[in-house]
Amino acid sequence: MQENLVIVESPAKAKTIEKFLGKDFLVTSSMGHIRDLEKKDFGIDIENNYLPKYVVSDDKKKIVAELKKLAKKATMVWLASDEDREGEAIAWHLKEELGLKADKTKRIVFHEITKDAILNAIQNPRNIDENLVNAQQARRVLDRIVGFELSPVLWKKVKPSLSAGRVQSVAVRLIVEREREIINFKSSSSFRVTANFQAHLSDGQTAEVKAELPRRFDTRQEAEAFLEKCKTARFTIADITRKPARRTPAPPFTTSTLQQEASRKLGFSVAQTMSVAQRLYEGGKITYMRTDSVNLSGLALNTASQKITELHGDKYVQIRQYKTKSKGAQEAHEAIRPTYIDHETISGSAQEKRLYDLIWKRTIASQMADAVLEKTTITIDISTAEEKFIASGEVIIFDGFLKVYMESSDEENGNGSPNSSDLLPPLKANDQLKARQILATERFTQKPPRYTEASLVKRLEELGIGRPSTYAPTISTIQTRNYVIREDRPGTERQFSVLELKNNTISETTKTEITGAEKSKLFPTDIGMVVNDFLIENFEQVMDYNFTANVEKEFDDIAEGKRVWNEMIDRFYHPFRQTIESTLKNSEKTKGERILGSDPKTGKQVSVKIGRFGPIAQLGESTVDEDQEKPQFASLRPSQHLETITLEEALELFKMPRELGDYENKKVTVGVGRFGPYIRHNNQFVSLPKTDDPYSVGLERAIELIEAKREKERNAVIKTFAEDADLRVLNGRWGPYIAYKKSNFRIPKGTQPETLTYEACLKLIEEGGKTQKRQKK
C-alpha cells in the first residue's frame, strides 16, 4: 500500500519520524547492522584481496525477511541510517541484502529529528557513499584480523578462551600500567602548616581567619623550628588582593560524560547508566544516548532559553554552541538532552528520574550565564620568619549556571585546603592578627588514583579508542574475561604526627588515618597482567596507545577516496601475520613466573606463577628427572597477587595444611582450599569463618567449630520417612528442601515442610521442581 519505505536504525526513531512524514511513508528500522562477517570462520578471504564474507546474523533474519517484504511493495526505499561510517555501511548492507534497485533507492541523512530537517532530507537525497562504506569495511576487517589472529596465540601461549583485540587489550593495558605505578609509588611526607588567626575588626567584633603556609617542610625538625619562631612573632596583614574570576558551565552530555557524571553523582555503573538511559530514550524522554556530539539543535536552544528565562530571568541565559573536542568523533547525533526541555521532571522509576534530572540540569546549565566570582587573597607577614601565611576566600557575585548544576571531579579527597571557599572578614592592610593555633600536620603524597569504570571510559575516549556504543560492552568484556576486577578494598592504617603551637607551647601528637581504601575501582588480575605483558612484548604495534588513532587516519583517507581499503589492510596484514607466526614458533608458554628467592630452611627455590586453576606458589624446581623430588605447590590466597607477594608470604603458604592435634582420636588439620580456609577432621570439612585466621587458629577453636557444625547438621534433618530412607526433608542454607537420591527439589512457598507427607514429597519430585546444578561458566 505504502509508496515509500523509510529505514532507520532504531525503532524509537522510526516512531518519531513517521509522525512527521504522513501517510505516504512507512517508517521502519533495521535494528543496527543486519549483516556481519561470518562468525565461525575467519570470514575474510585473505587470498582474494581480503574479500569479506558477510552473513545475515541469526537475530536479524526475521527483520531482514520483513524488510524484504516491505521493500518489494514499496515504490521507493529511503535509506535513512546515520551519516557516519557505520551508518553508511548499514545503508549499503541493506541495499545489497534486500536487493534494492538503484532507481528505487535513495540515501538520506539528517542531523536532528525535526519535521523541517526530515522534509529537507527528503528533498535532498544522494547516493550511497562507496568510499565511506569502504572505510567501514576496512575498520571491520582490521578488527577481525587483530582479534582472531591474536586470541588463538593466547590460547596456545597463555590459557584457552582468552581474548585480545584493538580496544579491549589497550583498556587492560591502561589498568595494568596504573596498578604498577601504584605498586612502585614511594610515598613521602611533608609538614603542612595551617593557622587560625583572630582579627579585631573596626566595629569591635572579632573574627576568625584561617590561613596556610604555601611552603611545606620536609622534616619534623624544620616544622618545629618554624613553630618555634612563631612563638614570638607578630602577624601583620601585608597585602589584600581581590581578583575577579569566572566559571563556565560544562557542555551538554555525550555518552562518555554522562557515564562519568552518573558514576560520580549517582554511583551508577557504566552499564547501569546505559540501561536506564535506554529506557528514557524508548519512552521518548531523552534524545539518543549513544553519541559523541555536544551539539544541540536550534529548537533545543530556543526551548532552553525560554525555560531559563521563565525560571530565573533572562540575565541567566547565555546561548552557547559547543564544539566536540574528542578524537575520532563522528557526530551522527545530537548531544544527550531531554526531548522536551520544558519538562523539568518525568514519571518513571527512581533511577530514571534521577538520571533525567541530571540530564535536564546539565542541558539547562550549558545554556546559562557564567558564574562571576571574586577571589580574595590575604598575605600575612611573620615578623620572625621569611615565610608568609596566605588566606584565600571566594565569593560568588553572580551564580549564573551554578544555580542549577555543578560538574563533579574525580579527584575529590577530603584533605583539600581548608580555606578554599571561605568568606573572609573585612580586613585591611596593616591589621594585626593574633595566632590562636598553628598546626604543622604531616601529609603524605598521594598515589595515582585507580580507574573507575567511568574514568577508564574517559581515558579511552581521550585516546580515541572505542565508540559510544562500545564503551559499556568493553568495560564488561575485560571483566568477564577476568583481566580486570571491580571491587572495594580496605585501606591500611597509617600514623602521622601533628605539631601544635598553642598558648606559647608546642606539643606533638600522633594520629592515625586510613589510607588507600578503594570503592568500586578497577584492579588488574594476575592473568590480566600476564596477558598484557605477553602482548606488549610480542605485539607492540597493536598495543600502542596510538594504534587506533593511526589507523583512524587511514580510514579517513579511505573515506575521502585517497586510499584503497584492501591495500591498506594488505600493508598491515603481512608484517602482522609474520609476527604471529614467529611468536607461535619462538615464544615459550607464558606463566608469569616470578622467582622470589630461596627457602632459608631447605635452600629450595620459591617462585610464583599462574597454574591451571589460578595463581600458585611453588617450592623447589620442576625437573624432568623422575627420581628427583617433586616441587610442592600451594594456591595463593585471594588477596595475594603474583606481582606483589613477598618471599615470606609465599613461605607461609606452605605451612598449610597444618596439624592442630587430635580430637576423638582423629587428626584435626587446617588448610586453605579452593573455597577458602577449612578444618578437616575425620574426613569432614568445616569452613572457617572470615573472622578466623587459618594461620593462627588453635585446636580448641577448631573443636568448637566442628561441634557447631555437628549441631547444625542435627538440625538439618526436618523429616525422614519409613517408606524410603533415601528421601529426606532437609534444612539447607536457602531454606528447606527435599533431598532424594543425590538430587534436590524445591518446596513451594507457603508449604510447611514439617507437614509434608511421603506422598506429597513424591509428587513434588514428580513435578520436577529440581534445583539447578551449578552451571559451568
Added chain:
DNA sequence: CAGTGAGCGAGCTTCCGCTTGACTT
C-alpha cells in the same frame, strides 16, 4: 547455590560496532 579441598582427556574458545529484546528468582 544444595557441599567441593585438584593437577596434561577432547572440543571449544576470539574481534568491534550498529541495535533491541529474551531470559529467571
